[in-house]
Amino acid sequence: MTACTSQDVSRRNLLKAGGALFLSFSLMRPYDLLAQGVESAAGPVKVPGLPGDLAKEPMLDAWIRIAAEGGITVFTGKAELGQGIKTALIQVAAEQLDVDPSLIRLVTADTHGTPNEGFTAGSHSMQESGTAIMHAAAQVREILIGLAAARLGLPADGLRTGEGAVLAGETRLPYGALVSGHELHVQAQPHSRLKDPSTHRVIGRDLPRVDIPAKLMGAAAYVHDLRLPGMLHARIVRPPSDAARLIALEAGAVERMPGAVRVVRDGLFLAVVAEREFQAVVAGRALAAGARWNNPTTLPPQPEIFAHLEALRADEHVILDRQESAGPGVRTLEAAYRRHYQLHGSIGPSCAVAWLQDGTMTVWTHSQGVYPLRAALAEMLGMPPEQVRCIHTEGAGCYGHNGADDVAADAALVARALPGRPIRVQWMREDEHLWEPYGPAMLTRMRAALDAEGRIVDWAYTVRSNTHLTRPPGAGQLLPARHLAQPFPPPEPKPIPQPEGGGDRNAIPLYALPRARVVHHFVPEMPLRVSALRSLGAYMNVFSIESFLDELAAAANTDPVAFRLKHMEDRRAREVIMTAAERFGWPGDRQREGRGSGFAFARYKNLGAYAAIACEVEVERETGRVRLVRAVAAVDAGQVVSPDGIRNQIEGGILQSASWTLYEQATFAENQITSRDWSTYPILRFASVPERVEVHLVERPGEPFLGTGEAAQGPTAAALANAVAYAVGIRLREVPFTQTRVKAALGV
Amino acid sequence: MIRISVNGYEHTVDADPATPLLYVLRDHLALNGAKFGCGLGQCGACTVLVDGKAAFSCLTPISVLPGRRITTLEGLGTPEEPGQVQKAFIAEQAAQCGYCIPGMIMRAHALLQARPDPSEAEIRAAMDPQLCRCGTHMRILAAIRRAAREGAVPSYVGTIEGTRP
Incomplete structure (x- = not known):
């Protein structure tokens, strides 16, 4: 694996390179200082008015450096999660700098090397990092033109750039020859001379993903593939539940097993370390067999989970109270919807490597937030944050807050016990299934009234949910830190405020509703550990709102697409709705037995990408099996950087959301989770994959980037429910649509 | 030993x-x-x-x-010389996180050796043991169809240069 050393080596090379800008860049600033600001929970010191995350990190050379020999390095605080962000950021930089994308080296999230951009989450990366890099690159290009103008004694207006150089007639001044000192160590300006979108040559074109070849050829591409000199392997033995207490532990024989190096125990945190990985697995099993636990019943019975959540104390947040004039309602509808706990379910269980060396703890991690993780690890370990370094190294897709941070903490705890030895911890399948924080179970209720013209005049909506955010920076948010002899208790959960929202994300419909009240019932107490799962509450809120919209459309005897357009004033929303309907051939084939079409729309967070999805399903009455036959999506993501990257995200979102919606719910009984592998928590398999999925992009050149990573989750769920209603006349209001539920609804 | x-x-x-x-x-x-x-x-x-x-x-x-x-x-291949199925996966950009893809490529390779011109139903049935969580299935299927169109998949019975660990 090169990730551990290549950055250091290349940094050294850069430092050695005479005249490199890098020399002017103090390694002490700005990240460590900034990070401390972040970790004090106040957030970084913002410079208002600067585009994207330039507001968090305003110095241009924090983002872009040019070495004397011409090498261009771009820095982002965001991480590659398989969403293709590296490629898109390189495209943005290459376009504005006028260089070939292959000449740009991109360094991603590292607490000792990149800006602090918080988490790679919320479909924010293009808006925050993409915008920052776009403007930084444009401003660097302007500086380079200015330097060339001064050197040539020519007006800057007459100079052009191309192929990594400033051009003046026949004269070509390579970028590397123009920078000799501190030229880029300047603060960004609020405005940039961006390229005219009509001249884009890299943005908006498909550049093959830079990370794919290594992944397909067996190169070291993941933290799982990291092999350091003298590295040991560890496995963690967890309690059977969070409430369990250790009665007895027989560990002596385990330490005498082949290859076993050490049993590490700190309170309820148990780990075994071995020379070889499989020796660690075997010793881990033996240690688990030697542990006796008292495991009290603490979980509510699963069939009563929604009643249980209803009974828990909730804080009420009114997030919309609109009272505009409208006629009286003549017909009122009510409905309630439910969503069970669901897993991130990464295919590769979480993994990390930690190494305590010369007083510094270095952790290679697939965490979504290296800076917040560093704060949490530093607190847990009692170390100064600057002596903890977190380097993002890819893992399997995470889709939110999975076990990444927790396994990093596991590795760090074991590494602390064995200074000088790199420690690799990989969770086993059941570790991931049992201990990752789930997407919360949720309930929504709504009531709406239609006027005589079939228009919605009253809208009342409540969403009841736990938090969707239990990520670091607190040590108490790291799973193993709760199990230590001196435990770090989890902090009091808090809701994420609007306009982004957490459980109430997308709870406010984008439709024109004259009288509307939306309330978020935030339930602090968590029966099961939960956190951010791709799209957070938007999945459930869009499922609920867009399902109910179809119920209202039926009551108004109006076509569902026409009903949406009747209530939608946003021009861009209307265009994606109409595009999806047209490309699908809405309403599709209405004649086939057991087949039906469904439609849904949302603008993610009411701030991100617009997505409309039409789908066709087939329902098998005898078995209750719902099959997604085909789906057509239309998406407006603002300025498109990587069209195929967006298509890939939306296609994937549709299939993943279909899997959640048709199959997935975490199960539990008495005192433990019972979803422990893929047989007890089934997900989409090839036999059920749709026949066709199409994604159509509505181009908006020059408009701000709108994140797309989570845009498909909610609309897919509702489109499926609406298609089932169309196909067989039943309204499914509880996710997932298991065969048992479908058969019950059909009366089979 | x-x-x-x-x-x-x-x-x-x-x-x-x-x-x-x-x-x-x-x-x-x-x-x-x-x-x-x-x-x-x-x-x-x-x-x-x-x-x-x-x-x-x-x-x-x-x-x-x-x-x-x-x-x-x-x-099956190296970054410099990808194998036929690997090339097809790159051409279709058939990966998101990519963690499941090596397994997909191996099973697709086995399928195409046994059935050089598989039907869509045969591809789906053959791939059923493989899970993908990113939802890249449509591209994986397209990549397998593309690899099949490229002709017979080599069997790699001998030593392949560049694969020694």
Whole structure:
């Protein structure tokens, strides 16, 4: 694996390179200082008015450096999660700098090397990092033109750039020859001379993903593939539940097993370390067999989970109270919807490597937030944050807050016990299934009234949910830190405020509703550990709102697409709705037995990408099996950087959301989770994959980037429910649509 | 000590005979292609070829492997010279996080060796043991169809340059 050393080596090379800008860049600033600001929970010191995350990190050379020999390095605080962000950021930089994308080296999230951009989450990366890099690159290009103008004694207006150089007639001044000192160590300006979108040559074109070849050829591409000199392997033995207490532990024989190096125990945190990985697995099993636990019943019975959540104390947040004039309602509808706990379910269980060396703890991690993780690890370990370094190294897709941070903490705890030895911890399948924080179970209720013209005049909506955010920076948010002899208790959960929202994300419909009240019932107490799962509450809120919209459309005897357009004033929303309907051939084939079409729309967070999805399903009455036959999506993501990257995200979102919606719910009984592998928590398999999925992009050149990573989750769920209603006349209001539920609804 | 043949090379491995092949590939031979996913044969991330047939390396103890021919992702091609199925996956950009893809490629390779011109239903049935969580299925299917269109998939019986760990 090169990730551990290549950055250091290349940094050294850069430092050695005479005249490199890098020399002017103090390694002490700005990240460590900034990070401390972040970790004090106040957030970084913002410079208002600067585009994207330039507001968090305003110095241009924090983002872009040019070495004397011409090498261009771009820095982002965001991480590659398989969403293709590296490629898109390189495209943005290459376009504005006028260089070939292959000449740009991109360094991603590292607490000792990149800006602090918080988490790679919320479909924010293009808006925050993409915008920052776009403007930084444009401003660097302007500086380079200015330097060339001064050197040539020519007006800057007459100079052009191309192929990594400033051009003046026949004269070509390579970028590397123009920078000799501190030229880029300047603060960004609020405005940039961006390229005219009509001249884009890299943005908006498909550049093959830079990370794919290594992944397909067996190169070291993941933290799982990291092999350091003298590295040991560890496995963690967890309690059977969070409430369990250790009665007895027989560990002596385990330490005498082949290859076993050490049993590490700190309170309820148990780990075994071995020379070889499989020796660690075997010793881990033996240690688990030697542990006796008292495991009290603490979980509510699963069939009563929604009643249980209803009974828990909730804080009420009114997030919309609109009272505009409208006629009286003549017909009122009510409905309630439910969503069970669901897993991130990464295919590769979480993994990390930690190494305590010369007083510094270095952790290679697939965490979504290296800076917040560093704060949490530093607190847990009692170390100064600057002596903890977190380097993002890819893992399997995470889709939110999975076990990444927790396994990093596991590795760090074991590494602390064995200074000088790199420690690799990989969770086993059941570790991931049992201990990752789930997407919360949720309930929504709504009531709406239609006027005589079939228009919605009253809208009342409540969403009841736990938090969707239990990520670091607190040590108490790291799973193993709760199990230590001196435990770090989890902090009091808090809701994420609007306009982004957490459980109430997308709870406010984008439709024109004259009288509307939306309330978020935030339930602090968590029966099961939960956190951010791709799209957070938007999945459930869009499922609920867009399902109910179809119920209202039926009551108004109006076509569902026409009903949406009747209530939608946003021009861009209307265009994606109409595009999806047209490309699908809405309403599709209405004649086939057991087949039906469904439609849904949302603008993610009411701030991100617009997505409309039409789908066709087939329902098998005898078995209750719902099959997604085909789906057509239309998406407006603002300025498109990587069209195929967006298509890939939306296609994937549709299939993943279909899997959640048709199959997935975490199960539990008495005192433990019972979803422990893929047989007890089934997900989409090839036999059920749709026949066709199409994604159509509505181009908006020059408009701000709108994140797309989570845009498909909610609309897919509702489109499926609406298609089932169309196909067989039943309204499914509880996710997932298991065969048992479908058969019950059909009366089979 | 157990002797196994991987990508045409003989290796003498000092490991307990019960050790699953996956751990020997990754930990002893430093081959990254096969991935740990579940250890239960439920996800296919660890899929390799044993005598040309797809096998879960997480469930196959090395004790049963002497005398048999093991092919891993690394045996199909290199970054400089990707194999036919790998090329097709790149052409279709058939990956998101990519963690499941090596297993997909191995099973697709086994399918195309057995059935050079599979029907859509045969492809889907053959790929059913493999899980993808990113939802890249449509592209994976397209990549397999593309690889099939490119003609017969080589069987790689001999030593392949550049695959020695």
